[in-house]
Amino acid sequence: MVERLQKYIARCGITSRRKAEKMIINGLVKVNGKIVTELGFKVAPGKDLVEIKNQKISTPDAYVYYLLNKPRQVVTTLSDPRGRRKIIDLLPEVKERIYPVGRLDYNSEGLLLLTNDGQLTNRLTHPRYGITKTYLVLVEGQVNKNTIRKLAKGILLEDGPTYPAKVKLLELRPQTTLLKITISEGRNRQIRRMCKHVDHPVISLKRICFGPLELGDLKSGAYRKLNNEEIKDLKKVCGIK
Known part of the structure; x- marks a missing residue:
């Protein structure tokens, strides 16, 4: 073949x-x-x-799947010319050659999937499959209902309009607002750019869901293997039998 x-x-x-x-x-x-x-x-x-x-290169003998709670100030790349801390440094006991599925920028944290399953990686990151990602987002200022509607409807960024998003107000504070935002795209720094566009810059950003996967109570910097049910659910959402 x-x-x-x-x-x-x-x-x-x-x-x-x-x-x-x-x-x-x-x-x-x-x-x-x-x-x-x-x-x-x-x-x-x-x-x-x-x-x-x-x-x-060759296909791996077996596929492995890890869920990492990425801390802030860690790069998602496997190498860094500036010598910053890398995600692979957080998984010293993993012997397989694994790669991150998508990315979280340097100052973002939360759920990151790593695997050596190339087909699954390709499906999960391809726009056609619209895999959802959910974030807890703390922004500057008090966000009103009109702004929430704008974010949900779609924002015109320099690389084109964003797809509709789900935006939920979790907590309104005197000088900040906590939002839960779910998107189905994977543009670079998308949520940060969306929030900046509506004059509410991001203070902190944490991914809590990726497709059917949930971060749960996994501690920052910790990782675990996916269970069989999670692997099955991941493959199901992107059409792999």
Whole structure:
């Protein structure tokens, strides 16, 4: 059986299919010793030798799934030229080569899924599947009902209008407001930009749900394996049997 090169790379758990396509276009991928830049190129897993940056890749022997409560001031990337603390530093006992599904920016915290299941990663991050993400968001100032309606309806950002969101007022304080916001997109710093657009900059942001997954009472910096039911639910929401 043959499959497209970018799909195979994603299935190996290296990165998402879209990022794999960029790697191919940029000449970072070799098949049987030759650089391949054609997105339609197909490989036979187990027969063809595929390398990224001269490192052989292959599908993992078994898929693993971890849920991490990411603290603030930790980068989601697996390497950082500035020497900041990385999420992988929080999982020293995990021996498998795993990758984050999506991202949480440096000053955000909460639920982050890590896995070596490339197909699941691709589905969970692809806009077509509309996987929801829920956040507790503390913003500056008192947010009124009209502003909540604006956020829920959609905000016109520099990269286009946002999809409708669910916005719930949890607590109105003298100088701040606590909101619960659920979105179905994965744009960079989306909620921070939405709130800034309506003149209520974000003070703190914590992801508490990702699709069917819930953070629960997992302590900051701690992680755990997903149970079989959670894995089944994740696959179900993105159409994997």
